[in-house]
Amino acid sequence: MAIKPTIYKFKISLSDLNRDYYSALNLTVAQHPSETLERMMARVLAYCLNADELLSFTKGLSSVEEPDIWLRGLDDQLHLWIDVGEPAQDRIKKASRMAKSTRVYSFNSKSDTWWRQSQAGFANLPVQVFQFSWADMQALAKLVSRTSDMSFTITGDSTYIAADNGEVEIICRELQA
Template structure:
């Protein structure tokens, strides 16, 4: 018998000062049995950074043919493809052929090594690469509860996050635009 995902309900008051985008998001997020809480919270933050009409979580770890998030048009064209972690160069190359825009968000302590090994290969590809601060993502994941209200304010390369339990800042670095 397969282990089922753990479901989280997040209500997010989002203020993206960079894009003048303000929204109230009600997200149902599934934590895949093989996924870490840190990865899931990095997914949630990447969702907030890219929030817009049509953005949805995909099957991700459950389906290797889909990214973690995407935006698809009515005629099945992919306009945005978002990957989490440290994907293989071949996977990103394929994504750039399938989508108008590709973004990668790395989030753990292996990110530096992965980027050092692949930077020259990614320079050839039309994908944007960002790295979250791994310690801050870990702190964000410690605030998680099955149902929670979150306030996220994005400015520059920072997200100020407030929950009933605590407040913190998560920063990221643009490795390739």
């Protein structure tokens, strides 16, 4: 019998000052049994940084053919492919052919090593690559409960996140534009 995902519910008050986008998000997020809380929160943060009414979580780790998050237009065209973690160059090369825009959000403790090894391979791809600090993601994971009310304020390269039990600032460092 397979282990089932853990379900988290988020009420997020989102203020993206960079895009003048303001919304109250009600997200239900499934944490895959093999997924860490930090990775799940990296997905939530990536979602908030790209929030749009057509943006949605996919099957993620359960389906290798899909990104973690995507934006499909009303005509079902793939407008945005978002991967979280340290994906292989071949995966992102394929994604960049399928989607109009491709973004990667790296967050892990091995993120710097992955980027040093992958940078040359990504250089010729039309993909944006960003990095969250591992220490910041660990701090964010500590704010999460199964039902969370949070406030996300995005300005410049910073996201300020406040919850009932604390707050954290996450810097989104751009590695490749």
